[in-house]
Each structure stands twice: as structure tokens, then as C-alpha cells.
Amino acid sequence: MKTRVTELLGIEYPIIQGGMAWVAEHNLAAAVSKAGGFGLIGAANAPVDVVRMEIRKAKEITDKPFGVNIMLLSPYAEDIARIVVEEGVSAVTTGAGNPEKYMDMWKTAGIKVIPVVASVALARRMERYGADAVVAEGCESGGHIGEQTTMTLLPQVVDAVKIPVIAAGGVGDARGFAAIRMLGAEAAQIGTRFVVAKEAVVHEAYKKRIISAKDIDTEVTGRTTGHPVRSLRNKMTREYLKLEKEGASFEELEYMTLGSLRKAVVDGDMIDGTVMAGQIAGLIKKEQSCSEIIQEIINGADKLLGI
Numbered sequence: 001m002k003t004r005v006t007e008l009l010g011i012e013y014p015i016i017q018g019g020m021a022w023v024a025e026h027n028l029a030a031a032v033s034k035a036g037g038f039g040l041i042g043a044a045n046a047p048v049d050v051v052r053m054e055i056r057k058a059k060e061i062t063d064k065p066f067g068v069n070i071m072l073l074s075p076y077a078e079d080i081a082r083i084v085v086e087e088g089v090s091a092v093t094t095g096a097g098n099p100e101k102y103m104d105m106w107k108t109a110g111i112k113v114i115p116v117v118a119s120v121a122l123a124r125r126m127e128r129y130g131a132d133a134v135v136a137e138g139c140e141s142g143g144h145i146g147e148q149t150t151m152t153l154l155p156q157v158v159d160a161v162k163i164p165v166i167a168a169g170g171v172g173d174a175r176g177f178a179a180i181r182m183l184g185a186e187a188a189q190i191g192t193r194f195v196v197a198k199e200a201v202v203h204e205a206y207k208k209r210i211i212s213a214k215d216i217d218t219e220v221t222g223r224t225t226g227h228p229v230r231s232l233r234n235k236m237t238r239e240y241l242k243l244e245k246e247g248a249s250f251e252e253l254e255y256m257t258l259g260s261l262r263k264a265v266v267d268g269d270m271i272d273g274t275v276m277a278g279q280i281a282g283l284i285k286k287e288q289s290c291s292e293i294i295q296e297i298i299n300g301a302d303k304l305l306g307i
């Protein structure tokens with residue numbers, strides 16, 4: 001299945017693994033790239049040396065192209081923007097900010113730039129800045145979200161820009177993949193399903209929680225702070241929502257979630273940790289290798305699309 005995104009990234013299949021904080025480390029990113037998709041290392045708030053090591057370790061596992069997701073609000077964003085050039089990463093996806101000031105440096109180095117957007121206006125702006133593609137992310141996604149659904153956002157972004165559009169949010173199987181292709185996307189960025197991949201170094205309890213999740217098990221916290229996050233319902237989300245209702249301050253809410261994703265991913269704390277996952281969690285029923293996940297989605301979608 002060739003699209004402008006497979007051409008742009010030099011990959012076999014138009015499937016990108018989302019750059020997930022704590023989850024998307026070198027083992028997962030390299031496994032996805034090895035399987036013909038495009039793996040991303042999630043830099044999130046990690047210090048520069050950690051990200052550099054992650055890139056080098058991924059290179060030891062695969063010689064296929066992979067990228068780094070840069071959270072532009074990270075205190076280390078500036079340095080990470082520079083080391084992706086030094087380490088010869090082939091693409092970056094960016095979130096939480098404006099990548100404009102790094103554009104020239106990345107372009108000169110031949111790095112493809114793919115911002116994540118949650119609105120048509122932002123997609124247009126990113127195209128103007130010189131982005132090579134955009135990820136249109138709907139609010140079904142796990143993690144930080146916007147307001148529009150994938151179903152509605154995607155075709156509007158596709159109509160608004162000329163660069164290729166990658167769909168994120170709610171793609172969990174061949175049907176979802178075929179659907180986003182019909183809506184005009186040239187690749188899918190998948191997060192939640194890759195959290196339960198065999199190669200994902202994620203606590204067993206986290207994977208089991210996703211596998212046992214029902215359709216209605218996610219909750220959005222942080223709407224009052226302007227930074228909404230989707231995760232699986234637990235004691236943490238219940239207490240957070242209660243505090244929000246009571247009008248808690250931004251600082252109080254921030255303090256509550258400090259280190260909480262790490263707690264879930266590394267320690268397997270499903271009670272007080274933040275178990276980020278998308279609404280598609282209810283569809284995910286087993287742990288599989290990255291290669292099995294990609295093959296199943298692509299082969300199924302080929303049949304559905306009559307390719």
C-alpha cells in the first residue's frame with residue numbers, strides 16, 4: 001500500500017506508531033520500524049541525554065528509518081531539536097507548540113517535519129511554515145486531546161491542505177484503517193493498540209487493563225485547565241474530576257498528576273497512576289507483536305478497500 005506518506009518516510013506500510021510518553025521507547029519504536037511501519041521515540045519531558053541514548057539504542061536494533069516525537073513545551077525542547085539533527089533521525093513529529101523556529105535547521109538536515117494538529121486552522125498554519133505532512137488527531141485518542149472527533153476533523157483537514165494527512169485517534173484494526181483511508185488520510189498514527197504490543201516495555205498490569213477495558217471506560221480529565229487528557233477510569237481520574245468540580249487550582253491539579261503516567265507505565269499502579277488510553281481500548285483484546293499488528297491491519301484493510 002503506497003501513499004505519499006510511505007514515500008516521504010521511506011517505509012513499507014502507512015502505519016506510524018504514536019510517540020507516547022514513557023511507552024514509546026527504543027524497543028517499541030525499533031520493532032515498529034523493523035516491521036515496516038514508522039516507529040517514534042516519545043521524547044516528552046525526558047532530558048537530552050536520555051533521548052540521545054534512546055535514539056542510539058533504536059539504531060542498534062534496526063537500520064530502518066524511525067523518528068522522535070518532540071513535546072515543544074518540554075524544558076529540553078531546544079536541545080532535543082538539535083540532537084535529532086546530530087543523531088540523523090529521519091523525521092520528527094511535534095506537539096504542544098509551534099515548531100517554526102526549528103524548521104530551517106531540520107529542513108537543511110533533511111529531517112521531515114510532521115506536526116500533530118487538532119484543528120483545520122493549525123493544519124493550515126503548519127503547512128505555511130513548511131511542514132511535510134500533518135497528523136490530524138481526533139479526541140478519541142489516548143493522552144492529550146483536542147475537541148474534534150477523528151471522523152469530523154480528518155476530512156476537513158484533508159480538504160484544507162495539500163500536504164499529506166495522517167489520521168490519529170480511534171484506529172485499532174483494519175476497519176478503522178480502511179475508514180481513515182476513505183476519509184482521505186494517507187497513513188494512520190496508532191497509539192493505544194501499540195501499548196499492548198509484545199515489544200512495548202510497559203507494565204503487564206497496564207496492558208491487562210487495556211485488554212479488559214470496555215467501550216465506555218475512558219475518562220477526560222483536565223478540561224478546566226485547558227489541557228484535557230484521556231485515560232482509563234480509576235481512583236485517580238475520579239478524585240481529579242471531583243477536585244475539578246470543586247474548583248481546584250491549576251497547581252493543585254498539576255501536583256496530583258505529577259509523575260502519574262510513569263507510575264502506571266513503569267510501576268503498574270492502576271489505582272493512582274494515569275492510565276492513558278484511547279476510546280478504542282475496548283476493541284483491543286490481545287497482546288501481539290508489532291509485526292502481527294501491522295500485518296493484520298494492512299491485510300484486512302487491503303481486502304476491505306479492494307486493493
Ligand SMILES: Cc1cc2nc3c(=O)[nH]c(=O)nc-3n(C[C@H](O)[C@H](O)[C@H](O)COP(=O)(O)O)c2cc1C
Pocket residue numbers: 017018019020021023042044069071094095116137140141142143144168169170171189190191192193195275276277278279280
Ligand atoms: C500512553 C499514551 C501516551 C501518549 N503520549 C503522547 C506524547 O507524549 N506525545 C504525543 O504527541 N502524543 C502522545 N499520545 C498520543 C499518541 O501519539 C497517538 O496520537 C494516539 O494514541 C492515537 O490515538 P489512539 O490512542 O486512539 O490510537 C499518547 C497516547 C497514549 C495512549
